[in-house]
Amino acid sequence: MSTLDLKSVSKSFGDAKVLHDIELSIKDKEFVVFVGPSGCGKSTLLRIIAGLEEATKGTLHIDGEDVSDAHPVDRGISMVFQSYALYPHLSVFENIAFPLRVAKMPEAELKERVARAADILQLTDKLKLKPGQLSGGQRQRVAIGRSIVREPKIFLFDEPLSNLDAALRGDMRVELSQLHRNLQATMIYVTHDQVEAMTMADRIVVLNAGRVEQFGTPMELYHHPATKFVASFIGQPNMNFLPAKVTGTGTTGLAVQIDGGPALTLPVETSSAAVGDSVEVGIRPEDMAQGSGGLKLNVSVVERLGGTSITYGTTDAGTRICAALDGVANVREGETTELVLDPKDCHVFDASGTVMRRLQAPELAN
Secondary structure, eight states, X not given: OOOEEXXXXXXXETTEEEEEEEEEEEOTTOXXXXXXXXXXXXXXXXXXXXXXXXXXXXXXXXTTEEOTTSOGGGXXXXXXXXXXXXXXXXXXXXXXXXXXXXXXXXXXXXXXXXXXXXXXXXXXXXXXXXXXXXXXXXXXXXXXXXXXXXXXXXEEEESTTTTSOHHHHHHHHHHHHHHHHHHTOEEEEEESOHHHHHHHOSEEEEEETTEEEEEEOHXXXXXXXXXXXXXXXXXXXXXXXXXXXXXXXXXXXXXXXXXXXXXXXXXXXXXXXXXXXEEEEXXXXXXXXXXXXXXEEEEEEEXXXXXXXXXXXXXXXXXXXXXXXXXXXXXXXXXXXXXXXXXXXXXXXXTTSBBOOBOOOGGGOO
């Protein structure tokens, strides 16, 4: 068992409060990603879990034991940093073995652990090399190997792929996911890249200004964002937000008039809405399609990506939006096209940025 529970964890640096009453419960063998913009508190939260920062308030439990005041080495945690922090004069073998030598582990067991980690990370044929002879991805694997040999209860990763190029980051995402499956270990991973979060996580913690906006599976966050912030942060390209006015409420949903666009009846609960209220209708670029009688898009830029044409422009009301259309879509820069919005694909956000709950019609369940 390697569970982690954070209870009312807060952190302040002088008068600046960077974490606000964080409540999280991470399951055994779960891969959880902390994601959010720079300055949201995700790395500070990871350092508190590691014991490198002390929480101003709250408690931290590992496997049910309160370790809030425990020394980092006594928490059963291993951390992989953004920097590889390898010793350039030592071989790959000795870099991986370093924490075991510090712990004065018997040589036979040390060699066995290093060999096992090297096999998992496909580094067996690199053990005699120095870090300077390795690629960036191989160096990162060495840093991960140094964590594996310690056999920690929980692995922590602080933006470990940010120094790699785009292609190598994609490869390493796959390798880390496979590593998680092979080790069956609890892992917590910090990133600002929502693609990394969506592709690797069992569950994602979305942080904003030191608060948890939402904690759920990638598909829960994608299909059922709790706030406008989550909706805008998860998904690539970003969700579009169309200003609208409420024109009616009823059992079938919320009637709205989109600024510079069509009138729609959206299947959401209306108890908190009134005629005349300002709302925003959110729709993802991939949920928009060309068709008559829809939203007019004055096209400014088209990115042809083969299977998809990412189309940018403005509505007649001047709202900037993006549509992910078919790769052979008939759209050209400087022209106008029409986009159809399916009400069931739309999200509605009130003035505070909170999502309005969907009606529980059979076709909208889950």
